[in-house]
Amino acid sequence: MRRIAGRTIYTLIVLFVSSIAVFYAIRLSGGDAIAARLPASATVEQREAFRELIGLNDPIHEQYLNYIGGVLSGDLGKSLTNNADIFDMLLEHGLNSFILGATAFGLVFIIGVPLGMLAAVRRNSWVDSSVMTFAVGGMAIPNFWLALLAVWLFASTLGWLPSAGCCSPNQLILPAIVLAMEGIALTVRMTRSAMLENIEQDFVRTLRAGGLSEKRIVGKHVFRNALVPIISLAGLRIGQIIGYALVVEVIFGWPGLGQVLVNAVLRRDYPVAQFFSLVLITIVVLSNWLADVGYTVANPRLRKA
């Protein structure tokens, strides 16, 4: 209970501090929201009137208080670019992002864990070296570059998959794999080393002395022990996926939160950029909290006796 309360307070502090940081940063980054909203033919007076209307001439701390008051009372405001309701945008793009992110998250484990096990079981063989080479590559190649390579190979050259768009399964494959790649690579390495570490443990000798087969010991006991760090750190993979989603969604034209946020920042669409940043920050903070919980779930030693 105390732990949960502490976590909640911590989460609120992080959100508060980051809301200020986001608010100031986007205003201090130069450029002008007005240019995006009004046509190029608008006069200086018209621009000034609009500036006054949306409150950009108020002192910045007043702007912040007005904004945060609005958000807390449920009024998220409207986009400066197209006047769309921000809550509606959140629902629509949030769902798209969720589909992409959840698929990538699933791929991290569905591909990463079995590959890591395979490398551990066949250690020092050519299978092991190929898997590990793949893993090193997956970690080393930046995802924007991987995205371009994937588009070039599978979309432009082979023509197997569409290069961009939303939201058919075919269009999901490339962005999801690119988004998952670093997580897969990390999971492969973690699984392999956790398997090899656990197979050296004393309890394995006890199970062998109990007459269990090697297959059963490795496939069940060593594997289950190796899962502890992997499940524990699953929450961190979520944060990673959200960070990379900004880039991957833009490259693949996937209309998710990341793409909206990037566009909003480029157009100085303050209300959208502020709110969507806060949403992503909240998810990252929650996923770190999830990592904490996950460690307890995966590891009986940390459960209450």
Next chain:
Amino acid sequence: MTDTAPILSIQNLKTSVTSGGDTFNVVRGVSLDLYPNEVLCLVGESGCGKTITALSIMRLLPDPPVRIQGGSIEYRGRDLTELSDKEIQQVRSSQISMIFQDPLTSLDPVFTVGHVITEIIRNHLDISKEEARARGIKMFAEVGLPDPERRFDTYPHQLSGGMRQRVMIALALVLDPDILIADEPTTALDVTVQAQILEKLLEEQRERSMSMLLITHDLAVVAAVADRVAVMYAGEIVEEAPVDELFSSPKHPYTQGLLRALPQVGYKRDKLESISGLVPPPQMMPPGCYFAPRCPHALEACWDEHPELTEKEGSRVRCLNPQPFVA
């Protein structure tokens, strides 16, 4: 004891370790018989090869780098060193069982103790989960685990060191083996718990008419539980005798040194006794007696000729120049 046939007979066992491209034996021709119903203690300092000998019997050596190079281990007409993986798995725990030194690291941390004992039972016997559970709980009760029903569903970390070692004993005995190998079973426990665990082991050994090979470096334990004792030095047995004979009249200078090094309660010496010198590294064993460099009675011949184990007054001793024991 010697009028019955041994239940386990180790002949000239050689086990090697490979390290940095070199392979050398750490068990150098151990021959040892274990008789039905007896407690045989294998003693010696760390690194003398006693654990490797025990692990060789169970074929639990970490291979690589440790591997049996020669000799035979005969049990019920079969040579254990020749068995396939599948065959030795069937022998383990149903016929020969083993418990280890550190009961915390020796239990799988992410499964309950009940889960593991059920798994071991059902691995060997074709019975239902419920029957296996009942059998497991009965076994936990027998080894003195308090509140066994509830403890059945706990994880190892929730148990004390003594209770964990009781769980280890339950895992080892639940299939009613002929032979129990106990490798320093009390070394990692509190002194007060050590006696309880030893007592439990002896009780089980007597009730089940089981043979026990107890590995220890603690001579007080040996004196309390052993029927017969084998002393190992540098990978071979240097003396083997009934327990009374060994303590009253040790013949090998190494055994004599071990006994002299035992501190006595209520008898203060100026200085604790020790055996001078070190065990030679396994790559550089002298051609003669391995103990010669540290031996107070070494003759010229001891440096050239490697002694054989020979009968002497009810003991078997590997020494060219045995001397009477003076405490």
